[in-house]
Structures are given as C-alpha cells and as structure tokens.
Amino acid sequence: MSPSTPTPAWTRVCTVDDIPALGARRVHRPQGAEVAVFRAADDHVFALLDRCPHKGGPLSQGMVFGHSVACPLHNWTIGLDSGCAQAPDEGCTPRFSVKVEDGQVYLDAEELNRLALDDTPCQG
Ligand code: FES
Numbered sequence: 363m364s365p366s367t368p369t370p371a372w373t374r375v376c377t378v379d380d381i382p383a384l385g386a387r388r389v390h391r392p393q394g395a396e397v398a399v400f401r402a403a404d405d406h407v408f409a410l411l412d413r414c415p416h417k418g419g420p421l422s423q424g425m426v427f428g429h430s431v432a433c434p435l436h437n438w439t440i441g442l443d444s445g446c447a448q449a450p451d452e453g454c455t456p457r458f459s460v461k462v463e464d465g466q467v468y469l470d471a472e473e474l475n476r477l478a479l480d481d482t483p484c485q486g
Contacts, residue, residue, distance in 0.1 A: 370459060370461075370470040370471070370472060370473075371470065371471040371472060372461050372468035372469070372470060372471070373468060373469055373470075373471040373474065374466050374467070374468050375389050375399060375467050375468065375469050376389075376399065376466075376467050377465050377466055377467065378401060378405060378407060378462060378465050378466075378467055379465065380467075381399055381400070381401035381407065381467070382401065383401055383403065384401070384402070384403060384425065384426040384427070385400070385401065385422075385426060386398045386399060386400045386401070386412075386421070386422035386423075386424075386426070386431070387399050387422070388412055388422050389409075389469065389474075391474055391475075393479055394477075394478055394479035394480075395411055395412060395413055395478060396411075396412045396422070397409050397410070397411060397412060397458055397469065397474065398410055398411070398412040398420075398421050398422035399460070399467060399469075400422075400426055400431060400442050401426070402426055402428065402429055402442065403426075403428075406429065406442075407460050407462050407467055408429070408442035408443060408457075408460060409457070409458035409459070409460045409469055410431075410440070410442065410445050410455050410456065410457055410458065411445075411455045411456045411457075411458075411477070411478045413455055413478075414433040414435065414438060414440065414455065415438075415440070415445075415446070415447055415452075415453030415454055415455045416433065416435070416436060416438050416447070416451065416453060417435065417436070419433045419434055419435035419436070420434065421433060421434075421440060421455070424440075426442070429441065429442045429443055430442060430448070438451050439451075440455065443457075444457065445457035455478075456477045456478040458470065458473050458474070458477065459473055
C-alpha cells in the first residue's frame with residue numbers, strides 16, 4: 363500500500379462552454395495570482411498563470427490562435443501547452459494541469475494551492 367497517492371485532486375472550475383471560444387476565463391485563487399483557462403478553436407482547454415512572462419500582462423485578455431495566445435500588451439506569443447514565449451522572445455509562465463470530462467473543466471487542487479503563489483515571474 364502506498365503512503366501517498368499521485369492521483370490529482372481535481373477541482374471543477376467551470377464548463378467548457380463557460381469559456382469564450384478563442385478566449386479565456388479567469389479562475390480566482392484565495393492566494394496568488396489568478397489562473398487563466400483558455401479554449402482553443404478545437405475545444406482543447408489549457409490553463410496558465412494569468413501573467414505574461416514579459417511584463418506580467420493579463421494573458422486571459424489575449425487572442426487565442428491555434429494552441430497559442432497573443433499577449434494583449436506587447437503581442438508576445440505564448441504557447442498554451444508550455445506557457446513559454448515563442449522565440450526570439452524568452453520566458454515561461456507557470457502552466458496548470460487540466461482535465462476535461464463530460465464538458466466539465468477541472469484543475470489540480472494541489473497545483474492551485476502551490477504554484478506561483480508568490481507572483482514571481484518565471485525566468486524560464
Ligand atoms: S507583457 Fe506580455 S508581451 Fe509584454
């Protein structure tokens with residue numbers, strides 16, 4: 363018997379239809395910056411910290427294209443599956459695990475409670 367289980371404790375945050383197509387919905391956390399949950403044209407759902415790795419722009423207000431988002435401030439392209447800026451720009455924002463089941467979107471409760479709580483931009 364294992365003393366700890368690797369199975370994430372998924373917490374439901376919204377439905378896929380709650381997320382605007384090619385847009386995002388913000389998930390508030392009691393502590394730490396908000397998380398942006400994105401919906402791509404193919405209905406893939408991604409979650410990143412709602413802070414651009416450049417100067418902290420709100421990625422949730424950016425335009426989604428393919429599996430990327432264009433930051434609304436200076437138009438950097440951030441990969442939704444990696445959280446990283448497209449070259450020649452550099453830097454990554456924290457990425458959160460997502461599960462979609464029966465049209466419901468879940469995030470990992472442990473990650474929500476742990477990742478990027480200090481709001482420090484990631485220098486990836
Ligand atoms: S803050 Fe996102 S591109 Fe500058």
